[in-house]
Amino acid sequence: LNLILFEAAELAADGLLRLVDARAAHIVKVLRVVEGDTVRIGLIDGPRGVATVRRASSSGPKSEFDVELDCVLEPMTPAPPRVDLLLAVPRPKVLRRLWAQFAALGVSRVILTNAERVERPYFDTHFLDERVYRPLLIEGLQQAKDTRVPRVSIHRRFKPLIEDELAGSSDAATRIVADPAGTRSVGTVVRERAACAANDRVLVAIGPEGGWNEFELDLLEAHGFQKAGMGVRTLRTDTACVAILALIHDALRSGD
Amino acid sequence: LNLILFEAAELAADGLLRLVDARAAHIVKVLRVVEGDTVRIGLIDGPRGVATVRRASSSGPKSEFDVELDCVLEPMTPAPPRVDLLLAVPRPKVLRRLWAQFAALGVSRVILTNAERVERPYFDTHFLDERVYRPLLIEGLQQAKDTRVPRVSIHRRFKPLIEDELAGSSDAATRIVADPAGTRSVGTVVRERAACAANDRVLVAIGPEGGWNEFELDLLEAHGFQKAGMGVRTLRTDTACVAILALIHDALRSGD
Numbered sequence: 217l218n219l220i221l222f223e224a225a226e227l228a229a230d231g232l233l234r235l236v237d238a239r240a241a242h243i244v245k246v247l248r249v250v251e252g253d254t255v256r257i258g259l260i261d262g263p264r265g266v267a268t269v270r271r272a273s274s275s276g277p278k279s280e281f282d283v284e285l286d287c288v289l290e291p292m293t294p295a296p297p298r299v300d301l302l303l304a305v306p307r308p309k310v311l312r313r314l315w316a317q318f319a320a321l322g323v324s325r326v327i328l329t330n331a332e333r334v335e336r337p338y339f340d341t342h343f344l345d346e347r348v349y350r351p352l353l354i355e356g357l358q359q360a361k362d363t364r365v366p367r368v369s370i371h372r373r374f375k376p377l378i379e380d381e382l383a384g385s386s387d388a389a390t391r392i393v394a395d396p397a398g399t400r401s402v403g404t405v406v407r408e409r410a411a412c413a414a415n416d417r418v419l420v421a422i423g424p425e426g427g428w429n430e431f432e433l434d435l436l437e438a439h440g441f442q443k444a445g446m447g448v449r450t451l452r453t454d455t456a457c458v459a460i461l462a463l464i465h466d467a468l469r470s471g472d
Numbered sequence: 473l474n475l476i477l478f479e480a481a482e483l484a485a486d487g488l489l490r491l492v493d494a495r496a497a498h499i500v501k502v503l504r505v506v507e508g509d510t511v512r513i514g515l516i517d518g519p520r521g522v523a524t525v526r527r528a529s530s531s532g533p534k535s536e537f538d539v540e541l542d543c544v545l546e547p548m549t550p551a552p553p554r555v556d557l558l559l560a561v562p563r564p565k566v567l568r569r570l571w572a573q574f575a576a577l578g579v580s581r582v583i584l585t586n587a588e589r590v591e592r593p594y595f596d597t598h599f600l601d602e603r604v605y606r607p608l609l610i611e612g613l614q615q616a617k618d619t620r621v622p623r624v625s626i627h628r629r630f631k632p633l634i635e636d637e638l639a640g641s642s643d644a645a646t647r648i649v650a651d652p653a654g655t656r657s658v659g660t661v662v663r664e665r666a667a668c669a670a671n672d673r674v675l676v677a678i679g680p681e682g683g684w685n686e687f688e689l690d691l692l693e694a695h696g697f698q699k700a701g702m703g704v705r706t707l708r709t710d711t712a713c714v715a716i717l718a719l720i721h722d723a724l725r726s727g728d
Contacts, residue, residue: 218706313569317711360705403659403722446718447725449616450474455573458711459718462702466659466719469703 217242219264219361220257220285221354227259233267233285240281244274249283257287258363260354265289296364297322298417299464300386304331304424305370306453308341313454315349319356319366321461324417327385329371333426344370378435388419391441394460395423395433398445402460405444406467418464425453473498475520475617476513476541477610483515489523489541496537500530505539513543514619516610521545552620553578554673555720556642560587560680561626562709564597569710571605575612575622577717580673583641585627589682600626634691644675647697650716651679651689654701658716661700662723674720681709 220239227233235243243249249269258264267285274281301323305311318326328344342348346368353365369385371377390409392402402420409416421428421441428436437443446459476495483489491499499505505525514520523541530537557579561567574582584600598604602624609621625641627633633641646665648658658676665672677684677697684692693699702715 317708320705320707320711321715322705359708362705401722401726403726447721449576449578449618451576452573452615455576455714458714459577462715462718463722465703466657470657470659 240283300325302421315352316356319353320360333424388417393421393441398443403467496539556581558677571608572612576616589680644673649677649697651699654699
């Protein structure tokens with residue numbers, strides 16, 4: 217953990233944060249703090265900060281950890297990442313692996329959708345249950361030292377999502393769809409747009425393992441999604457997601 | 473499988489390829505071919521091609537698959553990927569996940585090394601055994617439609633590797649090391665170099681989970697590795713590997 221995250225309700229009025237769970241174990245066993253040491257902390261969806269260890273102990277036969285931290289938060293909350301993701305629901309195993317990586321790479325919104333080539337049982341997985349994916353998102357944030365939890369929505373119907381609901385879900389001015397037939401690279405498309413609009417945000421659509429069908433691709437294009445390619449190699453959904461998010465963030469940074 | 477790969481020894485002199493294993497099952501069950509259909513094939517470390525189905529059957533109580541293909545190979549073998557990877561041995565679980573992704577993203581050489589922050593038991597994993605990782609590499613090649621199996625070497629001593637052996641392992645003219653302190657982006661460094669040298673190849677060094685130590689970083693820099701950053705977010709090794717390989721390939725493509 218590069219940043220210890222906590223919920224607002226965990227913080228006492230005097231800035232004291234008491235931890236007795238896996239975070240306390242990490243602070244004692246991995247960071248090996250002593251009284252007076254400092255650790256980096258963050259309020260979920262709020263500012264980062266620094267905490268001074270008031271007390272850290274492990275005791276009992278089951279090694280129970282107990283840590284008290286005096287927290288000082290920065291005045292500003294980090295800005296949300298400038299990328300939103302529209303993703304056809306992948307296989308549960310792949311989805312499981314992706315949650316922490318989305319949060320680590322930086323995604324403001326994860327908009328999960330049905331598509332022709334999404335298999336129906338994919339919607340039944342518990343990895344679409346917030347109680348399951350939220351801890352995975354927070355794990356990714358703690359890795360990347362961010363506090364902003366991606367907002368997630370799940371849509372079982374593609375057409376109404378694209379035609380009616382998408383504008384309410386993402387305010388990104390640049391929309392791109394990853395497509396093997398896209399002759400222009402992801403970076404080129406994003407840099408062109410970012411050059412004319414500082415603080416532009418990007419919404420990227422990534423299809424199912426077999427790709428979007430023709431109807432879906434046409435509908436996306438009709439709603440402003442520009443095709444962008446990533447070379448001739450066909451990538452698995454999880455590899456493609458990480459690759460494309462890295463390319464977009466890199467292009468947004470270089471456009472600033 | 474986007475490409476069915478086979479070894480040279482499997483191909484008969486008349487171009488007939490007989491498959492009875494998982495590849496045959498894939499051709500019958502997933503591709504659902506009938507006689508006369510064509511499938512994309514590739515000779516491992518050789519050319520790609522097209523095969524016509526002469527016979528495809530499944531039989532017996534255990535569903536044994538038996539497929540005969542008439543293969544026609546292209547004249548040219550694809551060029552090896554223009555990226556080599558120097559990687560501090562990661563945790564076995566992470567290494568397991570990475571093999572197929574290396575092959576899919578495109579890496580010519582995987583040079584695995586020790587480093588101070590590599591834990592000793594990491595070298596004992598069977599995921600460093602060629603019999604275990606080669607099928608994973610081939611899985612990645614079949615996904616990405618490539619035939620070139622990355623060449624792998626494992627080095628238990630960092631200093632002699634960097635000082636003496638590296639030149640024999642990678643002929644890449646551009647060397648970069650991923651480092652959070654790198655102020656220039658991976659793409660910028662690669663594009664600058666690629667602009668002056670067409671067909672330039674890149675060797676990228678990625679450290680252990682806790683980073684290279686100061687000695688290691690100094691030695692890499694003394695041997696021509698330029699620091700390059702990927703923004704302020706700290707990524708897990710597996711996410712970082714996929715991200716950086718995507719950025720390098722994108723920069724090499726845009727430099728052509």
